[in-house]
Amino acid sequence: MAYSVPRKFPTTVVGSYPKIPPAMDLIKKRRAGEISEEEFRKLIKEPIREAVRDQIEAGIDIISDGEQSREDMVVYFAERVEGYRPGDWVRIFDNVYFRKPVIVGDLKWVRQMIVEDWVYATSISQGRPVKGIITGPYTMMEWSFDLRYGRREELIIELARIIRREVEELVKAGARYIQVDEPALSTRPWREEAELLKDALEVIFKGLGDVKRIVHICYGRLEKIIPYILEYPVDQFDLELKNSNFRLLPYLKEYGYDKELGFGVVDVHTLQVETVEEIKGYIDKLMKMDFIPPEKVYVDPDCGLKRLPREVAKAKMKNLAEAARIAREEW
Amino acid sequence: MKVWGMLLGGFPRSRRLRHVLRDVERGTAPYYVAEAEVDRFASQVIGAQLAAGFPVVVDGMADWHDIFRPFVDAWRNVTVDGLLRYFDNNFFYRIPVFTDEPDARSFVLSRRVYRFRDAADPAGVKVVMPGPVTFAYMSKNLSGLSTEELAERIAFLLREEARKALDAGASLIQVDEPFLADIDATPDHARLAVDLVNSIVDGFGDRAVLSLYYGVPEPGVYEVLLDVKARYLMLDVADAPARASSLLKDKGAGGHVLALGVVDARRIIDDDESRIIELVKGVAGGSEELVLTTSTWMDLIPYRYALRKTIILGRIVESVASSLGADVWSIWG
Ligand SMILES: [Zn+2]
Numbered sequence: 058m059a060y061s062v063p064r065k066f067p068t069t070v071v072g073s074y075p076k077i078p079p080a081m082d083l084i085k086k087r088r089a090g091e092i093s094e095e096e097f098r099k100l101i102k103e104p105i106r107e108a109v110r111d112q113i114e115a116g117i118d119i120i121s122d123g124e125q126s127r128e129d130m131v132v133y134f135a136e137r138v139e140g141y142r143p144g145d146w147v148r149i150f151d152n153v154y155f156r157k158p159v160i161v162g163d164l165k166w167v168r169q170m171i172v173e174d175w176v177y178a179t180s181i182s183q184g185r186p187v188k189g190i191i192t193g194p195y196t197m198m199e200w201s202f203d204l205r206y207g208r209r210e211e212l213i214i215e216l217a218r219i220i221r222r223e224v225e226e227l228v229k230a231g232a233r234y235i236q237v238d239e240p241a242l243s244t245r246p247w248r249e250e251a252e253l254l255k256d257a258l259e260v261i262f263k264g265l266g267d268v269k270r271i272v273h274i275c276y277g278r279l280e281k282i283i284p285y286i287l288e289y290p291v292d293q294f295d296l297e298l299k300n301s302n303f304r305l306l307p308y309l310k311e312y313g314y315d316k317e318l319g320f321g322v323v324d325v326h327t328l329q330v331e332t333v334e335e336i337k338g339y340i341d342k343l344m345k346m347d348f349i350p351p352e353k354v355y356v357d358p359d360c361g362l363k364r365l366p367r368e369v370a371k372a373k374m375k376n377l378a379e380a381a382r383i384a385r386e387e388w
Numbered sequence: 389m390k391v392w393g394m395l396l397g398g399f400p401r402s403r404r405l406r407h408v409l410r411d412v413e414r415g416t417a418p419y420y421v422a423e424a425e426v427d428r429f430a431s432q433v434i435g436a437q438l439a440a441g442f443p444v445v446v447d448g449m450a451d452w453h454d455i456f457r458p459f460v461d462a463w464r465n466v467t468v469d470g471l472l473r474y475f476d477n478n479f480f481y482r483i484p485v486f487t488d489e490p491d492a493r494s495f496v497l498s499r500r501v502y503r504f505r506d507a508a509d510p511a512g513v514k515v516v517m518p519g520p521v522t523f524a525y526m527s528k529n530l531s532g533l534s535t536e537e538l539a540e541r542i543a544f545l546l547r548e549e550a551r552k553a554l555d556a557g558a559s560l561i562q563v564d565e566p567f568l569a570d571i572d573a574t575p576d577h578a579r580l581a582v583d584l585v586n587s588i589v590d591g592f593g594d595r596a597v598l599s600l601y602y603g604v605p606e607p608g609v610y611e612v613l614l615d616v617k618a619r620y621l622m623l624d625v626a627d628a629p630a631r632a633s634s635l636l637k638d639k640g641a642g643g644h645v646l647a648l649g650v651v652d653a654r655r656i657i658d659d660d661e662s663r664i665i666e667l668v669k670g671v672a673g674g675s676e677e678l679v680l681t682t683s684t685w686m687d688l689i690p691y692r693y694a695l696r697k698t699i700i701l702g703r704i705v706e707s708v709a710s711s712l713g714a715d716v717w718s719i720w721g
Contacts, residue, residue: 145690150480244476
């Protein structure tokens with residue numbers, strides 16, 4: 058079934074969606090060994106179907122599988138890459154702890170990790186493209202412990218090779234939008250950190266062919282590193298903008314931004330649903346700054362929607378899709 | 389030349405302590421069970437530091453949920469709110485909310501000195517407090533005061549804390565200002581921090597440490613900080629060794645004794661001894677006194693690695709001293 062993505066202001070998502078039952082139960086059962094990876098992959102299809110349906114009903118053009126399989130964006134991959142062992146307990150706040158994965162041996166890709174969910178989502182997307190979304194090497198490195206490599210320059214490239222392999226599998230399966238998520242980068246906004254990731258992204262994206270290469274970076278003090286990240290070998294930056302009242306936009310303009318922009322227009326940390334008028338206003342604001350054409354603007358939420366109640370997440374998507382539709386007539 | 393070692397700050401909780409604190413929070417165990425476990429835990433942590441040969445020790449502050457919390461609990465007109473990322477860590481602190489001018493209901497640090505000084509013997513006890521600028525700028529300020537005024541008021545309370553801790557027998561007072569090592573800190577922040585830290589340590593600067601971590605201060609900020617009247621100036625060297633050493637080579641230590649955070653407190657892999665020796669030689673070769681420490685608190689790595697890093701730091705003190713032809717100093721006083 059063919060679906061035509063609008064030329065101006067296509068709408069998309071960053072990726073994660075609220076967990077739809079029984080996704081959480083399945084993740085726990087798999088971890089406890091009560092079901093196998095194969096059973097897990099089969100049973101997780103039902104929550105994926107629901108997440109895909111919500112996105113289609115909301116009017117999103119380029120959708121995701123809702124990341125129903127992933128409880129944690131680092132742990133999910135650490136559990137499936139050779140060289141990791143389950144983590145040791147570290148504090149996340151107060152007396153609440155989580156197991157931070159530990160790299161103990163040579164890292165090795167051993168099997169597909171996200172391809173099956175992508176293939177399934179695509180089979181029910183009614184022709185809409187589905188983004189292939191994977192946690193980036195900088196975030197995998199920073200949110201894991203390392204007992205094997207020591208040198209971060211070496212570790213990040215090893216992680217990039219593994220991600221590259223998974224991306225190749227996705228592309229082979231037909232994915233045309235590949236997004237690498239890097240929430241950790243903006244927490245360390247120094248030039249040398251930005252440059253570490255640049256080398257890793259070369260490994261991931263080099264010579265991939267006709268594929269949209271996207272990096273999602275979460276809220277932080279990105280203005281410090283914009284000149285360095287603009288050198289990244291990607292087609293699109295997907296940025297959290299609403300949450301910071303769009304304060305990054307003047308910097309993008311100042312540095313001569315010429316890539317596509319994933320334009321985050323709804324806050325994922327508040328339950329309040331932005332109205333169509335508000336979102337349309339944000340799009341207008343961007344257009345009036347006159348540094349990017351509507352063909353390069355992908356309207357989406359700030360970040361993954363997983364922490365919101367499902368009905369709030371869906372309402373936010375619906376309003377942003379409607380605002381983009383109206384903006385298309387105007388710009 | 390003398391070289392000595394110390395841990396910078398807090399220690400991660402053991403599994404047992406985590407569970408006991410959880411039980412007390414849930415109401416399934418009485419509070420004194422937690423108190424007893426904190427005592428036992430502190431003794432272990434102090435023992436590890438004594439074994440590593442450190443002349444001053446910390447109790448590990450394992451009952452603190454974050455660096456601000458015990459002070460928030462002890463002061464009036466401040467409470468806590470939601471969670472916010474703590475610098476670049478995957479750890480979140482509860483935002484202190486000041487609703488009026490804060491006032492001390494009780495004192496945090498002197499009690500700890502009385503509680504742990506016998507376990508620490510023959511080493512001295514170091515107490516650690518959040519710096520007034522870090523505290524004020526990382527809080528929500530609904531007090532009606534300006535941020536600067538709030539920072540001043542916090543400094544006033546911290547000065548009382550410091551004095552009481554000294555009266556109780558503390559050997560060193562450490563003021564942590566990680567905010568000043570942040571990329572967004574300005575020389576104005578640094579000026580305020582210098583004025584306020586000087587007011588806190590007035591009269592006992594020779595027993596005071598100003599510590600800066602989770603990054604290396606910008607040169608303009610660092611220059612101002614050199615005016616601080618604390619004898620010891622601590623820098624996080626492990627986080628970005630190249631930037632730290634070029635800063636020290638360019639700007640020096642301004643007459644301070646350097647405390648170099650050479651053992652990486654946020655990573656669990658063993659630190660590379662020869663690289664550390666190389667780096668220390670480059671930046672502190674000719675000084676009279678040098679302190680080696682961890683790059684920050686160790687509360688964000690697992691307990692067993694924190695123990696291991698304590699021992700590694702002790703070993704590095706020995707090898708740095710021998711490669712510099714210096715004495716290792718391990719008895720306080
Ligand atoms: Zn994000």
